[in-house]
Amino acid sequence: MRIQVLRLPLYEIGGVAEEPFALIVDQAPDEGDGWWMPSLAVFSEQGGARGVFVTGHTVEIVEPQLPDLVDHVPIGDPAERAEH
Numbered sequence: 001m002r003i004q005v006l007r008l009p010l011y012e013i014g015g016v017a018e019e020p021f022a023l024i025v026d027q028a029p030d031e032g033d034g035w036w037m038p039s040l041a042v043f044s045e046q047g048g049a050r051g052v053f054v055t056g057h058t059v060e061i062v063e064p065q066l067p068d069l070v071d072h073v074p075i076g077d078p079a080e081r082a083e084h
Contacts, residue, residue: 001028004061008050023052026059 008020023044031037037054044052053059 002026004059006053006061007063020050021048023047023049024059024061025052025054026057028054028056030056 002025004024004026006022006024008022010017010019012018025040040054041052
């Protein structure tokens with residue numbers, strides 16, 4: 001069983017940026033008596049994950065390739081930047 005992190009799209013609300021994520025649990029054994037599923041859900045919630053996906057299959061998480069160089073990101077009101 002493996003636990004991986006799937007990063008979800010970054011968003012900003014009211015000047016506060018958040019990078020949500022989900023947990024991917026792959027290669028999971030059959031549930032058996034089912035004792036670990038509720039504890040896994042609680043673990044993911046307490047850790048701040050948006051959700052958890054559990055499967056017996058192998059899942060490959062492919063991260064998008066980021067550019068080698070990230071130029072500045074303008075902050076503030078676009079109208080104010082146009083005046084300067």
